[in-house]
Structure formats: C-alpha cells, structure tokens
Amino acid sequence: MTKSSEFFAEIPQIPYEGAESSNPLAFKYYDKDQLVLGKRMEDHLRPAACYWHTFCWDGFDVFGEGTFRRPWHELEGQEMAEAKADVAFEFYSKLGIPFYCFHDVDVMAPAANMKEHVENLAAILDVLERKQDETGLKLLWGTANVFSNRRYMSGASTNPDPEVFASAATQVCHAMNATKRLGGENYVFWGGREGYETLLNTDLNREMDQLARLLTLAVEHKHKIGFKGPLLIEPKPHEPTKHQYDRDTATVFAFLQKYGLENEVKVNLETNHATLAGNPMDHEIAMAFAFGIFGSIDANRGDPQNGWDTDQFWNDPLDIVRSMYQIIKNGGFTTGGFNFDAKVRRQSIDAADLFYGHIGGLDALARGLLGAAKLIEAGDVSALVSDRYSGWDDELGKWMMGAASLSDIADKTVADGIDPKPKSGRQEFLENRFGQMA
Numbered sequence: 001m002t003k004s005s006e007f008f009a010e011i012p013q014i015p016y017e018g019a020e021s022s023n024p025l026a027f028k029y030y031d032k033d034q035l036v037l038g039k040r041m042e043d044h045l046r047p048a049a050c051y052w053h054t055f056c057w058d059g060f061d062v063f064g065e066g067t068f069r070r071p072w073h074e075l076e077g078q079e080m081a082e083a084k085a086d087v088a089f090e091f092y093s094k095l096g097i098p099f100y101c102f103h104d105v106d107v108m109a110p111a112a113n114m115k116e117h118v119e120n121l122a123a124i125l126d127v128l129e130r131k132q133d134e135t136g137l138k139l140l141w142g143t144a145n146v147f148s149n150r151r152y153m154s155g156a157s158t159n160p161d162p163e164v165f166a167s168a169a170t171q172v173c174h175a176m177n178a179t180k181r182l183g184g185e186n187y188v189f190w191g192g193r194e195g196y197e198t199l200l201n202t203d204l205n206r207e208m209d210q211l212a213r214l215l216t217l218a219v220e221h222k223h224k225i226g227f228k229g230p231l232l233i234e235p236k237p238h239e240p241t242k243h244q245y246d247r248d249t250a251t252v253f254a255f256l257q258k259y260g261l262e263n264e265v266k267v268n269l270e271t272n273h274a275t276l277a278g279n280p281m282d283h284e285i286a287m288a289f290a291f292g293i294f295g296s297i298d299a300n301r302g303d304p305q306n307g308w309d310t311d312q313f314w315n316d317p318l319d320i321v322r323s324m325y326q327i328i329k330n331g332g333f334t335t336g337g338f339n340f341d342a343k344v345r346r347q348s349i350d351a352a353d354l355f356y357g358h359i360g361g362l363d364a365l366a367r368g369l370l371g372a373a374k375l376i377e378a379g380d381v382s383a384l385v386s387d388r389y390s391g392w393d394d395e396l397g398k399w400m401m402g403a404a405s406l407s408d409i410a411d412k413t414v415a416d417g418i419d420p421k422p423k424s425g426r427q428e429f430l431e432n433r434f435g436q437m438a
C-alpha cells in the first residue's frame with residue numbers, strides 16, 4: 001500500500017453497502033464485482049479519476065484566489081510532485097477504482113523551459129511506476145498540457161510560430177513515451193488552444209494542416225515506440241478559445257477523414273463538451289460508434305444556467321441511462337473507460353468532499369448501467385426500433401438500396417400506386433421506458 005497521509009487520515013476504504021445504506025462514505029450502487037449482462041460492473045465502467053481537478057487545482061476562479069489550501073500546494077519542486085503522488089494514489093486506492101489519468105504537468109515539478117520539462121517529467125516517472133506497482137492502479141490515459149503555459153496562448157500545433165509547434169511536439173513526444181512506459185491504455189489530445197479568438201488574424205487552412213501534422217507525427221511515433229492503445233481526440237466546441245477545430249464528434253471525423261487519420265484516431269467524449277456543442281451526450285456516443293471512432297468518456301456535466309464548462313459530477317439519471325444504453329448496445333468500452341473529469345465546487349474544501357463527489361459520480365454511473373442493462377434484457381425498445389425499419393429488409397427496401405435507379409423507383413412508385421401509411425414514432429412510450437429505468 002501507498003504511504004498514508006494525514007490529509008486522508010479520517011477516510012476509510014470505501015465499501016459497497018447497498019441502496020439502503022445511509023453511510024455517506026459508502027457506495028449504494030457501485031458493487032464492482034456484481035455481474036451485469038455477464039460482465040463485472042468494474043469491467044463495464046472502467047472508472048478512472050483525474051489528477052488535475054482533484055490534486056492540482058487550488059480552487060481559484062476568475063474572481064478569486066484558491067480556496068482549498070491543500071498541504072502539498074505549500075511545497076515546491078520534486079518534493080511537491082512526490083507529496084501529490086502520495087495523496088493521489090491514497091485517494092484512488094481508498095476509492096477502490098482501477099484507473100487514473102494525468103497531464104504531464106499535473107504530475108511533475110514545474111519547469112522553466114523545455115529542457116527542464118523533459119528532466120522533471122522523467123524524475124517523477126519512477127515514483128508513478130512504483131506507486132502503480134504497490135497499489136495495482138493502472139493508467140487509463142496520459143496526455144500533454146499544451147494549453148496552460150504562456151507560450152501556447154496562440155495555440156500549440158496551430159501556433160503561427162513554428163518554435164511553439166516544436167515545443168508542443170516535444171511535450172507530446174515525452175508524454176507519449178511516459179504513457180507507454182506506465183502501461184497507459186490510451187493517449188488523449190484535447191486541443192484547448194487549437195482554434196482561434198478571431199478569424200481576422202487567422203490562417204485557418206494552415207492551422208488545420210499544422211494540427212493534422214502533429215497528429216500524423218504522433219501516429220508515426222506511436223507505431224515507432226510500439227504503443228498499442230488508440231490516440232483519442234477530445235472534442236470541445238469552444239472555451240478557452242472562441243472556436244476550437246475539434247468541435248464535436250462529426251466535425252472531428254470529417255477532419256480525420258480529410259487528413260487520412262480516421263483509422264488511427266478515435267474520440268474521448270466529454271459530457272459537458274457535448275452540452276456546449278448543443279448535442280446530447282447520447283448523440284455524441286451514437287455518432288462515435290456510427291463512425292467507428294468511439295474511444296473513451298470524460299464523465300461530468302454542466303449547469304443548465306451556465307454556458308461554460310463547470311465540470312460537475314454527472315448525476316442526471318435520465319441522461320446517464322440514455323448514454324449508457326448507447327454504450328452497452330454498441331458493445332461497450334474496449335480500451336476506454338469513464339474518467340471523472342469533474343471537480344468539487346470551490347466551497348467544498350474538505351477532504352471528504354472529494355470522496356462524496358466521486359462516490360456519487362460512480363453510483364450514478366452504476367445505476368445507469370443497471371437501468372440500461374434492464375432495457376437491453378427486456379428487448380422491447382430494440383424490437384420497436386427494428387420493427388420501425390423492417391420495411392427495409394423487404395423486397396422494395398432492398399431493391400432501392402441496391403439495383404434500382406432513381407427513375408426505376410419513380411416508375412415503380414407510379415405503376416404500383418405506392419401509398420405509404422404513416423405510423424407512430426412512439427416517442428412518449430420510449431421516454432417512459434427510459435424514465436422508468438433512470
């Protein structure tokens with residue numbers, strides 16, 4: 001086990017106690033070994049917690065300073081990085097989840113330049129590797145933060161200055177190597193500054209070519225180092241920039257196809273990003289499966305009154321059961337999982353609050369999984385959908401999808417007096433079925 005900290009001293013290992021439990025530090029629905037549709041709950045959900053919101057963010061917002069005052073935030077350099085790793089691994093272990101995720105800069109001592117960046121990242125890898133061995137924790141995905149440092153203010157790969165591209169490429173190269181070394185199952189790209197503030201100063205064609213170039217270099221590097229997991233783009237329409245090129249799943253797929261990367265790169269979908277793009281999360285999931293690029297999920301939600309990325313814990317039962325239905329119906333995760341890219345509110349300053357957030361988030365996913373499994377077992381929803389399209393399996397449907405020309409269809413329609421009979425779409429019936437399971 002990892003060294004126990006004073007910070008989490010009051011927190012026990014989180015047990016599963018069932019829906020009737022009133023213990024706030026226990027799972028009510030997440031019972032990792034429970035079989036659902038023949039598979040362990042943990043293997044369906046593959047839950048991960050992130051480093052950045054939980055251990056790096058100090059609670060600052062645009063109007064105010066940090067509120068958390070965590071003990072490790074008082075430290076500096078490698079000492080700070082190691083203290084953070086101690087509490088992080090203790091947290092993940094007490095929560096009892098199998099995976100974690102990080103950006104390069106989350107885990108390492110801050111660096112003043114790229115040489116120091118490479119050295120400081122290397123210095124923490126031994127520590128992370130040892131902690132993974134001690135706890136059995138695994139890395140769901142690694143990534144590079146190429147959006148926070150001042151040098152990236154006008155983009156990383158999309159920057160007008162090639163020296164910035166070189167810096168981003170350096171970070172990506174070393175973050176990929178680190179992810180490989182730690183046995184990471186995926187590698188993520190979120191293009192926070194890969195977009196523009198104003199078209200007036202932007203050469204859009206060049207920027208998209210540059211973005212595709214960095215991705216192509218990363219694909220080549222992945223094969224060169226023998227990294228087996230997929231590369232994932234995380235779509236988000238805007239914030240921090242006014243417009244980001246990786247807007248949503250459909251936009252990302254068009255981009256990947258334009259540059260011949262559609263067989264190499266998949267998506268990491270985030271709930272609040274879907275909301276910002278004006279898409280329901282189940283739409284994003286269904287589209288990703290339709291294009292064959294479903295990878296992983298960052299689980300969170302926004303606030304209905306706020307138009308920005310509030311990264312709250314996902315707890316909307318109907319939204320979750322609808323999303324889970326799409327995931328399970330389409331075969332579930334392979335290398336991906338549910339990463340809690342979610343943070344407690346800045347007034348939630350206690351150690352226990354970090355646990356309440358994640359326990360609630362995981363219970364909500366478990367409940368959604370159980371609801372979706374019931375709908376899949378009952379089979380009435382899928383039977384209704386198949387029946388709706390059954391004409392396409394008959395003669396006329398097959399002929400139009402195959403041999404027929406447009407004029408053949410026109411001639412036959414008139415000759416046979418084809419006269420379609422409208423049928424109910426049954427939306428309320430279906431919404432009631434999902435509501436019943438939420």
Ligand code: XUL
Pocket residue numbers: 103143188189190234236270298309341
């Ligand atoms: C930002 C976001 C990131 C990515 C990783 O909105 O979601 O934390 O998940 O860079």
Ligand code: CO
Pocket residue numbers: 190234270298341
């Ligand atoms: Co995210």
